Amino acid sequence: MEEEAAVERFPGVYAVGDRLATRNLIPGVRVYGERLLAVAGVEYRAWNPRRSxxxxxxxxxxxxxxxxxxxxxxxxxxxxxxxxxxxxxxxxxxxxxxxxxxxxxxxxxxxxxxxxxxxxxxxxxxxxxxxxxxxxxxxxxxxxxxxxxxxxxxxxxxxxxxxxxxxxxxxxxxxxxxxxxxxxxxxxxxxxxxxxxxxxxxxxxxxxxxxxxxxxxxxxxxxx
Ligand SMILES: C[S@@+](CC[C@H](N)C(=O)[O-])C[C@H]1O[C@@H](n2cnc3c(N)ncnc32)[C@H](O)[C@@H]1O
Missing domain, CATH: 3.40.50.150 (Vaccinia Virus protein VP39)
Incomplete structure (x- = not known):
């Protein structure tokens, strides 16, 4: 599913809409049940502040x-x-x-x-x-x-x-x-x-x- 733009906050760390995210090194694979976000053909993993x-x-x-x-x-x-x-x-x-x-x-x-x-x-x-x-x-x-x-x-x-x-x-x-x-x-x-x-x-x-x-x-x- 296409989401909003990815805005870089630090090198390698993005805001995708109101979520923090990193670019998924292993596309398609979740680590802890986090949401996967697709932006312009790139997959990001939502980064949960309650888990990290x-x-x-x-x-x-x-x-x-x-x-x-x-x-x-x-x-x-x-x-x-x-x-x-x-x-x-x-x-x-x-x-x-x-x-x-x-x-x-x-x-x-x-x-x-x-x-x-x-x-x-x-x-x-x-x-x-x-x-x-x-x-x-x-x-x-x-x-x-x-x-x-x-x-x-x-x-x-x-x-x-x-x-x-x-x-x-x-x-x-x-x-x-x-x-x-x-x-x-x-x-x-x-x-x-x-x-x-x-x-x-x-x-x-x-x-x-x-x-x-x-x-x-x-x-x-x-x-x-
Ligand atoms: C709060 S959890 C870490 C969560 C993790 N940093 C994360 O954000 O994904 C603390 C971890 O530290 C480990 N730990 C505690 N004392 C340790 C020690 N002396 N040496 C290595 N690991 C230790 C515990 O087993 C536990 O898995």
Whole structure:
């Protein structure tokens, strides 16, 4: 079915009518039941902000999306690959290294990687980067969504191993995973400060409501 025009919001990310979308790397194939949109002979996949914090961040006014066609991305907490699949649509000539420690969801990630040449699934604990270091190369972006208490520490350790100087990170902070009693805004500031103390420059701190309650996206860069 033909839909409205596709307007590029960031390289590889489009608005199709009132939906956010990426160009489908594997036409005809859905990843998580998302809607497929045809515009001028090109197929896009609708990107659901209730299923993906990265889509929520874009719709919440993200200023810069540090993903290019040839980006190497380390994705920590990939689950079955919902968000990773959209990054794979954007970084078509790059690689998305997907670390996930749950054996329950890992088979879905493996199935995704069989279709998508740029997804590399890694069954590992993001708290132990030395164990998967031999499988990785230096990356342009570390994207993290693990819902763990020590979120900033995990990010810093992985950035130390894999992020190139001047490279970007995006950290989805789940306030309740860090401290259930603290006000979410205070948790976000605390995590951002921990990242600064670890040598990161903070560029944006975006609360993700109304798409994701008590979550924020922190975006920044590693010092050169
Ligand atoms: C909120 S879900 C991720 C959703 C996914 N990022 C998306 O948008 O499609 C968090 C995931 O992190 C994984 N996880 C939590 N702690 C982890 C760790 N230490 N190492 C690797 N994966 C972890 C969980 O198993 C879970 O699948």
């Amino acid at each position: 914090k990265l889509a929520a961040a874009i719709l919440s006014g993200l200023g810069e999306l540090p993903i290019r066609e040839d980006s190497k991305v380390l994705y920590l907490g990939a689950a079955s690959g919902t968000t990773a699949s959209h990054i794979s649509d954007i970084a078509t000539r790059g690689r998305v290294y997907c670390v996930e420690f749950s054996p329950r969801v890992f088979p879905s990630l493996l199935a995704l990687a069989e279709l998508r040449h740029n997804i590399i699934p890694i069954l590992a604990d993001a708290r132990r980067p030395h164990l998967y270091a031999p499988l990785l190369e230096e990356c342009d972006l570390v994207y993290q969504d693990v819902a763990q208490p020590e979120q900033a520490a995990i990010l810093l350790e992985n950035a130390r191993y894999f992020l190139k100087p001047g490279g970007f990170f995006m950290l989805a902070v789940k306030a309740r995973s860090v401290d259930i009693a603290m006000a979410p805004r205070d948790v976000y500031s605390q995590e951002a400060q921990r990242l600064r103390d670890g040598g990161m420059e903070i560029r944006e701190l975006l609360p993700l409501e109304p798409h994701e309650k008590d979550h924020a996206m922190v975006v920044g860069r590693k010092e050169r």
